[in-house]
Amino acid sequence: MSGHAATDAAAEVSVDLLIVGAGPTGLYGAYYAGFRGMSVAVADALPEVGGQIAALYPEKLIYDVAGFPAVRGQELVDRLTEQADRWNPTYLLGHGVTDLDDTAEGIVAATDTGTRITAGAVLVCGGIGNFIPRxxxxxxxxxxxxxxxxxxxxxxxxxxxxxxxxxxxxxxxxxxxxxxxxxxxxxxxxxxxxxxxxxxxxxxxxxxxxxxxxxxxxxxxxxxxxxxxxxxxxxxxxxxxxxxxxxxALGFIADLGPIERWGLELRRRRILVDRTMRSSRERVYAAGDIADHDGKVTLISIGFGEAALAVNHIAALLDPARSITPGHSSDA
CATH class of the missing domain: 3.50.50.60 (FAD/NAD(P)-binding domain)
Known part of the structure; x- marks a missing residue:
């Protein structure tokens, strides 16, 4: 089991990238952003990392993740957390992001615990709080x-x-x-x-x-x-x-909660993104189940690719000297 649990409220956090959602896509995004040299904070309203998988079916076998013929949900979360922790992201668990405001310093996110997070960009990866069972x-x-x-x-x-x-x-x-x-x-x-x-x-x-x-x-x-x-x-x-x-097991009803107030263009109760995973709002990107685009396929493995795509474009946005095309991870 992951050792990351609910985090005490901190008054101020400043990072290059804020990832909203600590599920598999968010955790992989945290790893990849660290690989691209960014400081990262990961915020989630749930008290543990892992999102829907850890909260609802940690023991269920997952078959569609590359490199794993079959992997239990909690093991996948643990592996992703270990991978992300290589770059020491700041975890803000038990902190639901309620508002995003544009300022001269960057995007300022407010949480329901009173924490203020300043970031150069935001990557929204959703979470279990967005869905209500039918x-x-x-x-x-x-x-x-x-x-x-x-x-x-x-x-x-x-x-x-x-x-x-x-x-x-x-x-x-x-x-x-x-x-x-x-x-x-x-x-x-x-x-x-x-x-x-x-x-x-x-x-x-x-x-x-x-x-x-x-x-x-x-x-x-x-x-x-x-x-x-x-x-x-x-x-x-x-x-x-x-x-x-x-x-x-009748599926879920989308409940976007605070996301509906963030001034983002939505389609099918999801955040509409372009080919770079950018939303209609500058410096706000989305990946995983919460993102929608033409040809969308909802798979964990696709979410990983969307997160990497978003991070590469965010890296160049925050520092034009960085290339959108990364080097090989084995060269890090």
Whole structure:
């Protein structure tokens, strides 16, 4: 586990680059900015580094990061933190950035802890605070009593009958991750087709996971805690499933929070950027899930590339003597 935790409020911080968001993209951006010779501060409203991965699925295997056939979320965060720490970035954890103001000294960011950060440029990499889970239409009274939206620790569900609801990558990932340890896993989706990666769909159908489509959760029953789930089709076919846990993996609703007040052009609830990853506001860039551009593909590996692209252009912006094209990292 990373040793970086919530940071005490500091009155003033001055750096070349402020990175907003300490998830994988932000951590890689911190490493790369250090490699390009910049001083860096990384601010995040969450109390630990790692963003959504560390907060919600630290034990889930990730398969699409270059160099790792499979890597657990927390291990990836730990490796990225170790890589970034080579350049000694300043971590401001538990500090949510609320405002960005242009001044003669640079961009001044204010946080909800009263910290003032002056930076030559800002790279916004988002964070878990930007997303709210979509709620299951029924069973809200069982929240934290069997109904959950995240599974930070897989072993908590060992030996249980688990119903996973959803048709995207997260739903199928949870079903596959829980299959080896749960007593039973049933995947319920309201459509016949899944939105998840084709390989994940193939793996689920080849596993012991019971797949029910097109079904929706009609009722959740239990005396104080979940004990069974009733699922139904639009034609009225009903199945009652034993369950001690329902994992509702229905996706997220974007909630940009303070970012909406920063004077940035938005598209699809994300920050619109150009080919250099610059936003509509001078000296403010974005990378990772929070950024949008033509041809956008939402992958962790793409976020790393976007962060590097932004940092290289920021380096030349802050010091015109620097080249946009970096040297090889092995020459550092």
């Amino acid at each position: 709620e299951l239409p029924v069973g809200s009274e069982y929240l934290d009593r069997g109904l959950r939206y995240f599974v930070p620790r897989l072993d908590e569900l060992g030996g249980q009958d688990v119903v996973v609801v959803g048709g995207g990558d997260s739903a199928l990932d949870w079903a596959l991750s829980l299959e080896p340890i749960a007593s039973s896993v049933t995947l319920v989706h309201r459509r016949a087709r899944f939105r998840a990666h084709e390989r994940s769909v193939e793996q689920v159908h080849a596993s012991s996971v019971r797949v029910l489509t097109p079904y929706e959760v009609e009722k959740i029953h239990g005396d104080g805690a979940v004990s069974e789930v009733v699922v139904a089709t639009s034609d009225g076919d009903r199945i009652t499933l034993p369950a001690q846990t329902v994992v509702a």
